[in-house]
Amino acid sequence: xKLNTKSRYAVMALADLAKFSSQNPVSLRDIxxxxxxxxxxxxxIFLKLKKNxxxxxxxxVNGGYVxxxxxxxxxxxxxxxxxDEKVKTMACKKDIKKSCxxxxxxxxxxNLWDELDIHINSFFENKKLSDLLIKQQNRAQ
Amino acid sequence: xKLNTKSRYAVMALADLAKFSSQNPVSLRDIxxxxxxxxxxxxxIFLKLKKNxxxxxxxxVNGGYVxxxxxxxxxxxxxxxxxDEKVKTMACKKDIKKSCxxxxxxxxxxNLWDELDIHINSFFENKKLSDLLIKQQNRAQ
DNA sequence: TATATACCCGACTAAAATAGTCAAGTTTTA
DNA sequence: TAAAACTTGACTATTTTAGTCGGGTATATA
Numbered sequence: 001x002k003l004n005t006k007s008r009y010a011v012m013a014l015a016d017l018a019k020f021s022s023q024n025p026v027s028l029r030d031i032x033x034x035x036x037x038x039x040x041x042x043x044x045i046f047l048k049l050k051k052n053x054x055x056x057x058x059x060x061v062n063g064g065y066v067x068x069x070x071x072x073x074x075x076x077x078x079x080x081x082x083x084d085e086k087v088k089t090m091a092c093k094k095d096i097k098k099s100c101x102x103x104x105x106x107x108x109x110x111n112l113w114d115e116l117d118i119h120i121n122s123f124f125e126n127k128k129l130s131d132l133l134i135k136q137q138n139r140a141q
Numbered sequence: 142x143k144l145n146t147k148s149r150y151a152v153m154a155l156a157d158l159a160k161f162s163s164q165n166p167v168s169l170r171d172i173x174x175x176x177x178x179x180x181x182x183x184x185x186i187f188l189k190l191k192k193n194x195x196x197x198x199x200x201x202v203n204g205g206y207v208x209x210x211x212x213x214x215x216x217x218x219x220x221x222x223x224x225d226e227k228v229k230t231m232a233c234k235k236d237i238k239k240s241c242x243x244x245x246x247x248x249x250x251x252n253l254w255d256e257l258d259i260h261i262n263s264f265f266e267n268k269k270l271s272d273l274l275i276k277q278q279n280r281a282q
Numbered sequence: 283t284a285t286a287t288a289c290c291c292g293a294c295t296a297a298a299a300t301a302g303t304c305a306a307g308t309t310t311t312a
Numbered sequence: 313t314a315a316a317a318c319t320t321g322a323c324t325a326t327t328t329t330a331g332t333c334g335g336g337t338a339t340a341t342a
Contacts, residue, residue, distance in 0.1 A: 003254070008250060008254075027317065038302065041303085043319075043320090058318095061315065063309095063316070064317075123256075145329065179331065182332085199288090200289060
């Protein structure tokens with residue numbers, strides 16, 4: 001069970017943005033250099049972040065991206081959601097078709113995965129982008 | 142982010158075992174039929190469960206597998222561990238080699254994944270195989 | 283004591299998912 | 313007007329996952 005790189009990079013890139021975009025937009029080029037992520041890959045990621053209004057773009061020379069909200073208003077959960085990475089431990093709909101009547105062993109494990117989903121999602125619902133930055137400050141001292 | 146089938150099948154099979162193995166060993170053939178999992182795949186899974194002393198095997202005619210402990214003493218966490226499926230959201234050791242000094246953006250996200258790991262693992266640490274069975278009884282009524 | 287039943291184990295493969303690139307744009311502003 | 317920067321869809325190599333194959337070994341019972 002592993003998170004994919006897109007989700008990870010998205011969080012990294014947004015943390016970077018939160019740190020550097022207070023005045024001017026930050027170009028993907030800069031993020032790419034600092035975080036060591038390919039620009040082309042960042043483009044894919046930011047496209048989705050933009051569609052979900054987590055960032056907005058500024059075109060033209062000296063353009064780039066800016067956070068669309070305050071870091072304390074950006075839940076980690078919504079970043080994942082933007083990347084179609086809602087934490088779903090299993091897609092059991094296929095199984096339900098056959099034989100899944102609520103009494104089978106299959107179903108009791110389904111129940112477990114549902115609880116897990118809720119557990120994980122609540123973790124991300126309660127985490128904000130700003131939480132990460134605060135941690136960093138404490139640590140840097 | 143998805144759990145793999147081995148972990149899921151392992152939990153299903155063990156729940157099946159808990160239900161049917163109180164007197165006699167249960168053959169993989171029976172589990173295979175009831176849970177609709179290939180015997181060959183079950184063999185792989187039970188090999189690991191056995192190595193980790195979660196089940197023991199009874200060879201020969203009418204043989205099969207039996208739980209090695211009471212269901213209330215089997216943590217879901219140890220089932221996952223047996224299958225090398227410790228919940229690890231990312232393998233960041235590669236990244237640490239370059240540039241990860243505790244101050245970079247990379248590191249603050251690492252911190253987030255660590256917290257997530259702890260969060261998920263504690264969920265499985267506190268869940269027992271017996272918890273699933275209790276649920277099933279309630280539901281069947 | 284033969285044999286059917288059942289476990290044991292390493293190697294293999296097809297299919298799916300993931301990570302990342304390419305090409306060919308459009309928009310904006312200095 | 314040209315450079316900087318975003319936009320988009322299609323593509324591909326690599327890795328992971330799921331599941332199979334083949335050829336065993338052990339043992340209980342008829």
